[in-house]
Amino acid sequence: AQSVSQHNHHVILSEAASLELGCNYSYGGTVNLFWYVQYPGQHLQLLLKYFSGDPLVKGIKGFEAEFIKSKFSFNLRKPSVQWSDTAEYFCAVKAGGDYKLSFGAGTTVTVRA
Amino acid sequence: DTAVSQTPKYLVTQMGNDKSIKCEQNLGHDTMYWYKQDSKKFLKIMFSYNNKELIINETVPNRFSPKSPDKAHLNLHINSLELGDSAVYFCASSHSGSRYEQYFGPGTRLTVT
Numbered sequence: 001a002q003s004v005s006q007h008n009h010h011v012i013l014s015e016a017a018s019l020e021l022g023c024n025y026s027y028g029g030t031v032n033l034f035w036y037v038q039y040p041g042q043h044l045q046l047l048l049k050y051f052s053g054d055p056l057v058k059g060i061k062g063f064e065a066e067f068i069k070s071k072f073s074f075n076l077r078k079p080s081v082q083w084s085d086t087a088e089y090f091c092a093v094k095a096g097g098d099y100k101l102s103f104g105a106g107t108t109v110t111v112r113a
Numbered sequence: 114d115t116a117v118s119q120t121p122k123y124l125v126t127q128m129g130n131d132k133s134i135k136c137e138q139n140l141g142h143d144t145m146y147w148y149k150q151d152s153k154k155f156l157k158i159m160f161s162y163n164n165k166e167l168i169i170n171e172t173v174p175n176r177f178s179p180k181s182p183d184k185a186h187l188n189l190h191i192n193s194l195e196l197g198d199s200a201v202y203f204c205a206s207s208h209s210g211s212r213y214e215q216y217f218g219p220g221t222r223l224t225v226t
Contacts, residue, residue: 044217
């Protein structure tokens with residue numbers, strides 16, 4: 001069965017610090033990759049997605065992610081975080097022709113002003 | 114304009130009761146989903162319907178029964194509620210196929226006492 005691993009459970013940063021969240025998946029075939037964000041009390045919103053092409057994808061709010069096929073990874077980055085980036089971040093994978101998304105366990109990011 | 118809406122937003126009920134959660138999307142998508150988010154924020158797919166047909170049915174107690182009267186609606190009915198059913202339930206929708214992201218509703222926080 002496919003699995004998605006997010007290595008960091010809780011990350012605490014100061015404003016302007018750089019952020020990198022790890023995501024690895026176990027599926028060996030073609031995958032579509034997503035990062036979703038859940039701000040406190042809100043629903044999940046798409047940050048960015050990768051289907052094919054340039055493995056470095058840029059999303060909203062200054063986030064980017066890099067797909068490294070050989071490492072089965074799709075890490076999320078932001079060079080300089082803001083207090084408003086405090087949220088739960090979820091990596092998700094859709095394998096081959098699957099309909100369903102498989103989510104990682106999420107990483108709580110707390111940015112201190 | 115709300116893309117994916119759920120009602121109710123909060124639901125508090127006693128063990129043994131039967132309750133329903135409704136979901137509607139106005140995005141013209143043909144596929145809808147129900148996810149359960151537990152107390153540790155872990156998101157897991159429960160069901161998915163494509164053009165009113167059930168396409169994903171994960172290992173979920175048969176007390177949970179989804180119903181899709183049309184492509185824009187996917188309701189979740191839960192019989193004989195148990196304490197362990199307490200969670201946040203998210204509805205989502207997408208176009209069919211793996212190259213489309215899912216759009217999530219605001220969630221329904223179910224508390225069983």
